[in-house]
Amino acid sequence: MVRMQPSTDTAGIRTRAAARAQQRRRRSIILLSITGALVVALVVVLSVVFIRGAAGESGQPQEPAVAGDCLPASLDITADPVVAGALEAIVADMAGDRSDCPETTITTEDSAVTAAALAQGTALEFDVWVPDSSMWPARVSSQRELAGADAPELIVSDPIASTPVVFAATDPTARALGAEAGFASLAQGAVAAVLPDPSSASASAAALLALQTAVGGDARAFTGLVLGLDAEAVVPTTGDALAAASAAASPTVAITTEQALYADSDAAPLVPIYPVDVKPTVTVSLVTVADAAGDTLEAVDALTAAVADASDLLAEHGLRSASGAALTDGGSAPDAVTEPTDGANHAEALRTWEILTAPSRMLALNDVSGSMAQPATADMSRIDLFEQAAVRAIDSMSDESSLAIWVFSSRRNGGEDWQEIVPFGSLGDPAHKQLTIDTANSLDRFVGGGTGLYDSVLAAVKYMRETYVPGQVNLVLLNTDGYNEEDDGLDLPGLLAELEKLRDPSKPVAVIAIGYGPDTDQAALEEIAAATDGAAYQALQPTDIGTVLVDATTQRGCRPDCG
Known part of the structure; x- marks a missing residue:
């Protein structure tokens, strides 16, 4: 049984996301007929970690979940809105028509909100955290170390999903930029960019690191670029950035992810431009605590295997599998966009941004x-x-x-x-x-x-x-x-x-x-x-x-x- 627990701060986001998801489900019949032959199901069978208490028992490997299988234990999951819908669909698909499965509660909350609470040592109210980027647990660890907060150690799984960072642009802007658009173009001022606040948008933190790479790691040049941004170049949310790029009178791109552009495809006539030089992506992982109970870890392993076997459901929600395979075989969308992906590097780029702009x-x-x-x-x-x-x-x-x-x-x-x-x-x-x-x-x-x-x-x-x-x-x-x-x-x-x-x-x-x-x-x-x-x-x-x-x-x- 899956129970979605709304978060007070994200109810509006989920309502819109649900409406869009319902529309996309109707469109997905055509989409999946195209992608079904191209997207290979990735099955990752992880060894089950059983209860490591006094019993000292060892378990057998967890088999991949199939329709009609239940998670072996109930889970309380806090997930970013980007991934919450996909997780709900995957858990529901596992159970099929069964009504006797342990209850899985999925609460949606923006990753930045959860990360801030964890960094302050707030007691955990979930078994699993699924942020929209591996940057967030790395940020929690660094902030908690600075603050000296007493909090449990976080364990971050291998990526279960991914989405590349793209430039969202109108068709005329995309045609004007041509096939050579990249982060070097932004550094040279060839095109204006609108950036969602990096303190809350993981795509922006990944883009900052990509921009630093594009200028050869020159910290002085990177600093000059950041300090030279116009006040209107940084906006509160991804939606604001997409709206600004759509309405701009001169060629302008919004920094976002492929998933975010897919989710807002009905709101703005924008197309993705995939950078040709640095190709950043954000990866989604499951986060647990080091001393989690054995039955919780067993359920997490089962969920991980189910996600690995559900690339079609990930695609329906605009997410790629962990391997980075493109959602369709058309257009310029590349496969395996995988650099840079390290969450600690993204967290460091965010820290630098905050120092520069403070x-x-x-x-x-x-x-x-x-x-x-x-x-x-x-x-x-x-x-x-x-x-x-x-x-x-x-x-x-x-x-x-x-x-x-x-x-x-x-x-x-x-x-x-x-x-x-x-x-x-x-x-x-x-x-x-x-x-x-x-x-x-x-x-x-x-x-x-x-x-x-x-x-x-x-x-x-x-x-x-x-x-x-x-x-x-x-x-x-x-x-x-x-x-x-x-x-x-x-x-x-x-x-x-x-x-x-x-x-x-x-x-x-x-x-x-x-x-x-x-x-x-x-x-x-x-x-x-x-x-x-x-x-x-x-x-x-x-x-x-x-x-x-x-x-x-x-x-x-x-x-x-x-x-």
């Missing part, structure tokens, strides 16, 4: 020691050049970011080497942004004294840790032209030891250090940056100051591996 919370720690007054060019001092570069850097930051300005030299504020000049405020506030620009333009009035570097760095990192704001990139931007000249304070080993004590991977505060000119103790800056998982830059020539400062401000997502 608002910055930056404390600018600026050296105003006497050496900053030294000439840098025929008519400008070091501080003059820095002021100009600082204004450019401020203008490069988004309105969602916040900024504070400190200055430091030796004993400038009582017994302290550092002084707050501008407190934190949003750059979306015109008054605060103007205050930071005006202050950056007048830093020369603070110049004087020695370089109290180490104590100032520690004070800045401590302040950022004490006032840490989750969901933002909390960092210290250190600008200096010299080396530590404070004999009464911390030395470098002492600073590094204190920074190590403050390290907390769940609340990272990176120091991005920029040394100006040949007199900088660049080796010390590199050690400071490494101790905080930051990065160190150097501007050897006066003309480098502006380029380096803006680069350090914007290239935060790829640090410390920007290349």
